[in-house]
Amino acid sequence: MSAGVGVDLENLWIRFGDFVAVRDANVHINGGDFFSFLGPSGCGKTTILRAVSGFLEPSEGNVLIGGNNMKGIGPNKRPTALIFQNLALFPLMKVWENITFSMEIAGASAKERRKRADELLDMIALSDQGDKLPSELSGGQRQRVAIARALCAEPHVLLLDEPLSALDLKLRQHMRTELREIQKRVGITFIYITHDQGEALTMSDDIAVMRAGVIDQIGDGKTIYNDPATAFAASFVGENNVFRGKVLEVDGTEALIRTNRSGVLRSRISTANVGKMNVGDDAMMFIRPEALSLAAKGSTGDHYVTAQVTHEEFEGNSFNIFMAGDGGKEIKVAIPNHGQSFDDHTGQAMTLEYEVDNAVVVPAGELAAE
């Protein structure tokens, strides 16, 4: 198998007429990593992938693969292979013939092709399925065959454009584990595009969060979830409660925020913004539903929030309490279900407690659409 090589985007701009689809992207992807671009529809993910694969020439900046500048190098001369959502396996060809189609075009003998197909079938854990037709496989198995077919040409970088989105939910979740295992076995660099944060978080070494052509943050899943750099990253990845306000006081890595509706609250400053937030700045503070808990009645201080309960729901693993928040948004509190009894609090004012470390403040900015 070929080794994974690094991919770099340097000051990459992609314009379509006056429209800027990718704005000054700078990304380093380590060789052999599973790297995801995560963002909503239309944010420029596919455009970046097309620039890496060579189907699109950047307006400005460079794409480097294995340290080599790809300027002027066409798609079929690059060490990349691309997998789309629509697999397009040949329905009348057996699985092994599908996998080694590129070798047939190159004039390889049937014996050579079969040998290579068997190696790749082992790799995708479909050892005995080579003589079947694609229609005789499950959706997930067909997906693996498409991956094997892309790997047949020994790319150093595999580019995957939302390859799981056509599958049903259960299979999609199962395929996350499969894909990650295949990637580890093959050892090459995977660049994965998705709007599904669960996919990005479960599979990736690193994730780039994208918004309207801009990369907001690059980091591993835990960093992006626990330490978002922007309001968009905080609100796009996982559920989050937002408290808007202004910075009242900065104390190293912590700040006091005068919120519009919930008094003065203390928060950790997100790492990317330490040293950059000043008194008087518009700010957004985020606390996840699972980081809020019910406090004793009458508790006050800068890590307590009091709000009116609008409704509640039982979700199985948690009791969810919804409270009146700021700017028409609700505050959601998720109380883990340990089999305890749970009173209905609708209409009551409740006080919630949080650990300052579990609150994160960033400069006010665009929130992800719900």
Ligand SMILES: Nc1ncnc2c1ncn2[C@@H]1O[C@H](COP(=O)(O)OP(=O)(O)OP(=O)(O)O)[C@@H](O)[C@H]1O
């Ligand atoms: N050839 C083109 N000409 C003009 N505009 C384009 C072209 N290709 C893409 N765009 C625009 O660039 C933006 C980014 O498109 P892109 O396909 O990269 O988004 P995406 O993040 O992959 O979205 P999705 O998840 O829906 O595929 C979109 O607004 C799209 O309309």
